[in-house]
Amino acid sequence: MTVFRKLVLTLIMGGLALAMLFPVAVTFTNSFMTEAEINYNYHLIGQMVDVTAGEKDQFINLKLIPDWVSFSQYMEVLFDKPVFLQMFWNSVFMVVPIIVGQVLVASLAAYAFAKLRFWGRDKLFVIYLITMLMPFQVTLVPNYIIADKLGLMNTTSSIILPGIFSAFGVFMLRQFMLHIPNSYIEAAKIDGAGHLRVFYQIIVPLIHPGIAALVVLLFVDYWNMVEQPLIFLEDAFKQPLSLYLSQINEGARGVAFAASVLYMTPMVLLFLYAESYFVEGIQLSGIKG
Amino acid sequence: MRKAMSILFMFIIVIVSACSAPTGGQTSSNNPNNATALSEEGMPLDETKGGKKTVVVSMLAADDFYLQAKQKYEAQHPNTTIQFKEFPAEGATLNPAEVERYIKQISTEVLSGKGADLYAVSTIPLPIDKYVNKKAFVNLEELIKRDKTFDPNLYQMNIIENSRMNNGIYTLPLQFYMEALFGDAANIGNAGVTIDDKNWTWSEFAEISKKLADKGGHSVSLANWAPELLLNNLVSDNYPKLVNGQTASFDSAFFTDLLKQVKSLYDNNIIKSENVDSKKTNFTYSIITSPSDYLLRLGLYYSNGKIYQKPHSADQQSGVSFSVTRELAMNANSKVKGEAWNFMKFLMSEEIQSLTKENGISINKAVNDKAVQDLVKQGSVNNPKAGKALEASEENLQPFKEMVSEARLRDYGYNDEHNKLSAIITEEAKAFFTGQKTAEATAKLMQNRIMSYLNE
Amino acid sequence: MTNKRYWHKLIRLLRKDWAVAAFFLALSLIGFALFYLIPFAMGFLYSFQDRTVDGSFVGLDNYMALQASASFRKAASNTFLFTSISVPIIIALSLLFAHLLNQKLFARNWLQTAFVLPLVVPVASIVMIWQIFFDWNGTLNALLQSLHVERIDWMKSDWSMGVLIIVYIWKNIGYSIILFLAGLQNIPKDYYETADIEGAGKLHKWIHITLVYLTPTMFFVILISIINSFKVFRETYLIAGGYPHDRIYMLQHYMNNMFLSLDVQKLTAAAVLMVGCILVFVTGMLAIERRFRNFME
Secondary structure, X not given: OXXXXXXXXXXXXXXXHHHHHHHHHHHHHHOOOOHHHHHHHHOOOOOOOOOOOOXXXXXXXXXXXXXXXXXXXXXXXXXXXXXXXXXXXXXXXXXXXXXXXXXXXXXXXXXXXXXXOOOOHHHHHHHHHHHHXXXXXXXXXXXXXXXXXXXXXXXXXXXXXXXXXXXXXXXXXXXXXXXXXXXXXXXXXXXXXXXXXXXXXXXXXXXXXXXXXXXXXXXXXXXXXXXXXXXXXXXHHHOOHHHHHHXXXXXXXXXXXXXXXXXXXXXXXHHHHHHHHHHOOOOXXXXXX | OHHHHHHHHHHHHHHHHHHHOHHHHHHHHHXXXXXXXXXXXXXXXXXXXXXXXXEEXXXXXXXXXXXXXXXXXXXXXXXXXXXXXXXXXXXXXXXXHHHHHHHHHHHHHHHXXXXXXXXXXXXXXXXXXXXXXXXXXXXXXHHHHHOOOOOHHHEOHHHHHOOOEOOEOOXXXXXXXXXXXXXXHHHHHHHOOOOOOOOOEXXXXXHHHHHHHHOOOOOEEEOOOOHXXXXXXXXXXXXXXXXXXOEEOOOOHHHHHHHHHHXXXXXXXXEOOOOXXXXXXXXXXXXXXXXXXXXXXHHHHOOOEEEEEOOEOOOOOOOOEEEEEEEEEEEOOOOOHHHHHHHHHHHHOHHHHHHHOOOOXXXXXXXXXXXXXXXXXXXXXXEOOOOEEEEOOHHHHHHHHHHHHHOOEEOOOOOHHHHHHHHHHHHXXXXXXXXXXXXXXXXXXXXXXXXXXXXX | OOHHHHHXXXXXXXXXXXXXXXXXXXXXXXXXXXXXXXXXXXXXXXXXXXXXXXXXXXXXXXXXXXXXXXXXXXXXXXXXXXXXXXXXXXXXXXXXXXXXXXXXXOOHHHHHHHHHHHHHOOHHHXXXXXXXXXXXXXXXXXXXXHOOOOOOOHHHOOHXXXXXXXXXXXXXXXXXXXXXXXXXXXXXXXXXHHHHHOOOOHHHHHHHHHHXXXXXXXXXXXXXXXXXXXXXXXXXXXXXXXXXXXXXXXXXXXXXXXXXXXXXXXXXXXXHHHHHHHHHHHHHHHHHHHHHHHXXX
């Protein structure tokens, strides 16, 4: 690729990236405004300006640069609302077990679906898929009954266990394993390796990019979950941060941006870290398919 | 085709095998209590654990009234525990997201046949009419009829009777307030306008307001009343013309005229959304929460005031309006219905009801009578704003007593259709009243959204 | 196929990997059955019953009631329209961007991050920025006013569907890009090298190598994009409530409203119909995928 082409492509993608980033930038810069400035700029959201007496129309004042850089939003969220930090850790202690558990459980099951032959394999897989498509409202009541029977109500297990066994990871990793030529497995078997060894010596290293992508996507999905904790966790102090952010309303508009930035940080860090895995992941070149 | 058939087959196997266990088990365990085992007196029998019973009451937050009631009840019934299941919320009032969460939680509980034994309902509009439709709540009328120890003469049965839904009594009001208009009687008399407040509708109220402005009454008839509110009052008045089963005609000329009429009332300052000194208005809307509250307001708003019924909507019966602030409903799946009913009656008793007299009118007649007597004994109510002491005599308080015993027009409360429609109307009408959109555009949007609701 | 041969085939299949499969699947199956399969089956059952507790069978009554609901039909057609416009767009765009981002650009890591970041913006922030732009008094309308063009009620007119599509693509494109990037890594480089030696053209290589090898990823991305397209509901709901302008009144609105009014019967019937429709598509994708598998062997 010539340097010129590279430069042009970079500029095009850069321009698009800026457009994509604009709302993120608004969130970030607005998080340094004072509550008063936020309310002044955005108080017209959802309001109707009375023009019956001949007043002029007014509009929402989108601003990128704060008049006065202030950390008051952060101070309020971090120090005046102890519930924020509590909920932050609640989220961490729910999301991490889900990710670890699901990657483990799902990669095993995905291997069966992708590389083993057994009766009813594809039908069973379709059933896995169906449950992913079901809107949560449908399974809410049955889930409630089951959680109640298992004594999980109002415990974080009622969130973590269903999280671990979701069909998402199975589906995703199965798709990645389909890429791996069967000849690799055959070759290993001829060398006397059992399925378990094939699984963790050949399959797991080869689907590293897939696992990295799964971890990121699971983190995003479960960090953002709202519906399950809404019903299954009755105690306020057990609830995850996503609920706090989904409940920010007009009254708390002034801190919404700082709360959002803090909320996004773990996901951004994880993404920057995992990126190298699934972008420059292990290449299959050199091994003949 | 074979593929599809075999998938379907798998499906059925899975469903049959999965359902036989959990749902089947649940059905059998629920059967005895749904058939409602009855004891000799016809009252429900309770499941107990070693002679102990627990009645779970679900509520937003247990206030002093319930806390004291629990303490007293448990002292009198040592084998029973009253347990409050509160809903955690950040502030004193719930924000919309929390309201949704609350409704979702309660709905999930109710739908899965679990949940508390009693639901204490206060200001949050649970879709009670829907719960009742799904037979999730007990028809208390049956208990009232069967229970020989329940003496209807002790209670304000007019309030209970007029809280009926689906031909049954599903909620038991414990406390309420009345709504009325205080009017400048002298001024209205001078203007020569007669008011039949026993029958007036909101449309008539609007007509009378115009007349009063023309004939020398105050030019402002009612203040502190938002145009959206009046619009909704008038919509209720003309409901049959606007909504007919699953079709609505908010895009009709009739409705756009209604919108314009409302606006002209405000443009001409006959009704105002801002606050105005009550002495410069013909009427003042107010709630009445106690006998002393009634006397105070009567003296405060007008020097020669009179109380009028709040105008009703043509789709409602006429009568004194009331609004319930505290009530209870019983879960149809409760396993301790007898004890729960007992606790309900306890909450209605004079002992517990006298705790409420500061912030509402009691369901217990004796408590209300005593409040009036106490006031009469006291002789007068001091009102610093009116600048004079008001005499509290039996005669002065007679209108209050009559209103309490005649109150029979409950606010819409749990009528989901009314609540949803009025929310949409309120939201969309703002654009018209502020001059941002035309009446036609506003009406079209309302029609658009309301049709989605009606056709579900 | 005769009965005997069928049994032979069955025994052969069972013998092959059955025990191993049971081992690999056991853990997942137990949890999956408990938390997904049984609830799903119960939900499916509810769609044929009149109540959730002690309901009795009513056959297809709930489906008839659903069919009679004009709002359901409107919701279904809106959802279909939205999905069939936005999913192809997001697939095409994310595939294109994944390709470009897979090349050796300057500051490639930063560019990749930029495309994926919208994924992590929380609902609260999205809702606020959405309102800042598309409110009646919003920035876009301020712009129109300054150009002396009549204001547009973005969320309460036919424009709302377009706004929804833009927000959906903006938010979810990173999701598909991540998956396509990971999928592209999975294609052995020597396939391209072999094709180069054979003198294949770019388009030829793209269709016969890239696209073929992306089949499993593509299947996944499409299905997840459909699922994600349902999730725009959360933001829409926070902005426009349960009864928005009927252009964006979707199946998710219908189902959520049915849940809130405790009408689980219509809710489950609607969900079963919806899943049935997606299932037709899934079966088609699986058939294509089977061809890919055979090709791999």
